[in-house]
Amino acid sequence: MSPARALLRRDIMLAFRAGGGAMLAVAFFGTIAALVPLGVGADLPLLSRIAGGILWVAAALSALLSLDRLFQADFEDGGLDLIALSPLSLEAAAGLKILAHWLTTGLPLTLVSPLLALFFNLPAEGYVALIGGLAIGTPALSAVGAIGAALTLSVRRGGLILALIVLPLVTPAVIFGSGAVLTALEGGGTAAILFLGAFSLGAVALSPFSAAAAVRLNLAG
Amino acid sequence: MKKSLNKIKAIDLACERGGRAIFRDLNFSLSRGATLSLEGANGAGKTSALRIMAGLLSPSAGEISFQGVDCEVTDGEERGRFVGWLGHLDGIKNQMTVLENAQFFAALYASLGNVGRTLERIGLSRALNLPVQYLSAGQRRRLALARLILSNRQLWLLDEPLAALDGAGKGLMAALIKEHCEAGGITIAATHDPLGIDAECLVMGAP
Numbered sequence: 001m002s003p004a005r006a007l008l009r010r011d012i013m014l015a016f017r018a019g020g021g022a023m024l025a026v027a028f029f030g031t032i033a034a035l036v037p038l039g040v041g042a043d044l045p046l047l048s049r050i051a052g053g054i055l056w057v058a059a060a061l062s063a064l065l066s067l068d069r070l071f072q073a074d075f076e077d078g079g080l081d082l083i084a085l086s087p088l089s090l091e092a093a094a095g096l097k098i099l100a101h102w103l104t105t106g107l108p109l110t111l112v113s114p115l116l117a118l119f120f121n122l123p124a125e126g127y128v129a130l131i132g133g134l135a136i137g138t139p140a141l142s143a144v145g146a147i148g149a150a151l152t153l154s155v156r157r158g159g160l161i162l163a164l165i166v167l168p169l170v171t172p173a174v175i176f177g178s179g180a181v182l183t184a185l186e187g188g189g190t191a192a193i194l195f196l197g198a199f200s201l202g203a204v205a206l207s208p209f210s211a212a213a214a215v216r217l218n219l220a221g
Numbered sequence: 222m223k224k225s226l227n228k229i230k231a232i233d234l235a236c237e238r239g240g241r242a243i244f245r246d247l248n249f250s251l252s253r254g255a256t257l258s259l260e261g262a263n264g265a266g267k268t269s270a271l272r273i274m275a276g277l278l279s280p281s282a283g284e285i286s287f288q289g290v291d292c293e294v295t296d297g298e299e300r301g302r303f304v305g306w307l308g309h310l311d312g313i314k315n316q317m318t319v320l321e322n323a324q325f326f327a328a329l330y331a332s333l334g335n336v337g338r339t340l341e342r343i344g345l346s347r348a349l350n351l352p353v354q355y356l357s358a359g360q361r362r363r364l365a366l367a368r369l370i371l372s373n374r375q376l377w378l379l380d381e382p383l384a385a386l387d388g389a390g391k392g393l394m395a396a397l398i399k400e401h402c403e404a405g406g407i408t409i410a411a412t413h414d415p416l417g418i419d420a421e422c423l424v425m426g427a428p
Contacts, residue, residue, distance in 0.1 A: 006328030010317075017316035078310025081277055082368075085301040086329045220278050 003088050004096055011100035014073075021066030022104035028065055029109050032058040033116035044121045051120035052130060052181025056174045059109050059134060063141040064166060066105055068159045070097055070149040071215060084219060090212035098139075098146045098207060106138030122181075129184035133177045133196055140173045140200035143207035150214035154221055172199045226289050226303060226375050228252050229274075229407060234283035236269045243269050244425055245282070251409070254402045256418060259411040261425030267411035268309070270425065271378045274409065276300040287376070305374035309381055311365040315354040319345055319364055322353060326368040334371045343367040343393070358385040363393075370397065377401060379410040391417060 001009070015022040036054050037047055074080040083093050113134050114127055122130065148166040152158035176196035183192055228250065235245035243266035251257055259267050272278040274285060276297030287294040287303060294300055313322050323336050340346055343363045348356065356364065362385045369377065377398070383391050395417035398408050410416060 001328040003329045003331055006325055010314075010321075010325045013321070014314060014316055019316065074312070076310075077312050077314070078308050079312030079314070081275075081306060081308060081310070082312045082326070083329070084277060084298075085275060085304050085306050087302065087331055088329070089298075 003086055004092060007083070007088065007093060008096045008100050011097055012104055015066070015100065015104035020104075021069060022108065025062040025065050025105040026108045026112055029058050029062040030112065030116060032061070033119055037119045047120045048122050048126070048185070049182070051117055051122040052126065052133075052178040053174075054120070055113060055116060055130065055134075056137075056177040056181075059106075059113075059138060059177075060141055060167065060170050060174055062109060063101075063105050063138065063145060064163055066101070067142075067145040067149050067166065068152070068162050070101055070146055071153055071211075072149065072158075075153050075218065080215065080219060084215075090215055091208045094146060094150070094211040094215065095208035098142045098204070098211070101146070102139050102142040106134070106142055110134040110138060123185060125187070126181050126185050129180045129193065133180045133193060136193065137173045137177045137196045137200050140196075140203040141170055143200075143203040144169045144173075146211040147207050147214065150211040150218070153215065153218035172196075225405065226253070226287050226407065228288045229376065230286045230288070231274070232284050232286070234270070234273060234280045234285065236266055236273060236278070237281040238269060242281075247283070247423075247425070249421075249423055251407050251421075253405045253407065256398060256402055256408040256410070256416070256420040258416055258420040258422045259409060259425060260413070260422060265425040267425060268380055271308075271380055271409065271411055274300070274376075275304045275306060275378055303374055303376045305369050305372040305377045307365055307369045307377070307379045307382055309384065311361055313353050313361055313364055313368075315352065318350050318352055319356070320349040322364060323367055323371065327371045330372045330374075332371040332373050334373055336367075336371065339367045339370050340364075343370070344389075359387055359390060362386055363390060366394065366397065375406050377406060377408040377410075379408065379412075381412060382410050383412060383414050383416070 014020050033055060040047060084090060110131060113130055117130055145166050148162045151165060152162045155161055173196060176192045180192035180196060230250045231247055234247040236243040247270060249257060259270060261267055269278060273280045284295060287300055323340055327336050343366055345363055382394050386394060399418050402408055
C-alpha cells in the first residue's frame with residue numbers, strides 16, 4: 001500500500017470508530033432537518049421554499065462538527081510529527097485528510113439529503129439541484145474547514161474559533177447551493193450551480209497548500 | 222535507506238522558544254555508526270534540539286548538514302526524510318489495534334520491513350489484535366519501537382527512549398541501537414539514564 005493510500009484508509013477507519021464523528025455528522029444533519037418542519041409547522045409551500053436553504057445550513061454546521069479533529073487528534077498525540085517526517089509532503093497529507101473528511105461527512109450528507117428533503121415536501125424538480133449541489137459543494141466545506149482546523153491547531157478547545165473562521169468563508173457555498181435549489185424550483189438556469197462548482201474547485205485546489213502552511217507554523221510553534 | 226549518509230554535523234546551533242534562549246553554540250559531528258547520548262537537566266533543550274535536527278523546528282541560529290557520498294542536505298523537510306523519530310508522544314491511535322497501527326506506519330513510511338516479524342521481535346506478537354487502549358505504557362512504548370524499526374531510516378532521533386520500559390525492554394532498546402549503528406545508522410538519544418551501550422556523550426547546559 002502506498003503512503004497516500006495508507007493515510008487515507010486510516011483516517012476513514014478512524015472516522016467510523018469510537019469518537020470518529022462520521023455518523024455524528026449524519027445524525028446531526030438528520031436531527032436539524034427533522035426539527036425544522038416541526039418548528040415551522042405544516043405550511044407545505046413555505047417548507048418547500050426553505051428546504052434548500054435549511055439543508056445547506058445544516059450541511060455546513062454538520063461538516064463543522066468533526067472538523068476540529070481533522071488535524072487536532074494527530075497534533076495532540078504526536079502523529080503529525082510522524083506524518084511530517086514521512087515520505088508524504090504536508091500538502092499531500094492535508095489533501096488526503098480533506099478527502100477523507102469529505103468521504104466521511106460530505107458524501108454521506110449528500111446521500112441522505114433526498115430522504116430529508118421529503119420532510120420539506122421538496123418538489124421533484126428540486127432534487128437534482130439539491131443532490132448535485134451538495135455533491136459539488138460539500139468538498140468546499142471540507143477544504144475551507146481544513147484551513148480553519150490547521151490555523152486553530154495550537155488553540156486548545158478551539159472549536160468555537162474554528163466555527164468563527166470557517167462559517168463566514170463557506171457562506172458562498174451556502175448561498176449558491178440553496179440558490180441552485182430555488183432556481184431549479186422556478187425553472188431557472190444553472191448559473192448558481194456553476195458558481196458553486198467554481199467556488200468548490202478553487203477551495204479544493206488551494207486549501208491543501210494553505211492548510212499545510214498553517215500546520216507547519218503550528219508544528220514549529 | 223535510499224541515500225546513505227556518511228556524516229551529520231551541527232554547527233553553532235541555537236534555539237529560542239517564546240523569546241527565551243534555550244541553548245546556544247551546540248556543536249557536534251557524527252559519522253556512520255555513531256551513537257550520541259544527549260544529556261542535561263530538565264529544560265536544557267534536549268527535545269528542542271532533537272526537533273531541530275529532524276527539521277520540525279527551525280534553529281534561531283546555526284545550521285545542520287547531512288552529508289552523503291554525493292549529496293549534502295541542509296533543508297529541514299529534506300532532512301526529515303532521513304529521520305526515524307521516537308518522541309515522548311507516540312502518535313499511536315487508541316481506536317486501532319496493535320497490528321493496524323503497525324501496518325499503517327509501515328505503509329506510511331513505505332517500509333520494506335516485515336510487520337509481523339518486527340512485532341514478534343519487540344514482544345507484542347500476542348497482542349496483535351488488541352485495541353491499543355488496553356496496552357500498558359511499556360507495551361505502547363514497544364509498539365513505538367516497532368514503528369521506529371519499520372521506518373527504516375538512517376538517523377534515529379530518540380527522546381527518552383528508555384521511559385516506561387522494563388528491564389528486558391531496556392536491554393532490547395540497547396540491542397536495537399547497537400544493531401542499527403552496526404548497519405551504518407546514526408543514533409542521537411536524549412536521555413537521563415545510561416543507554417547501556419558505548420556512546421559519545423554531550424551534556425547540554427544552561428546558556
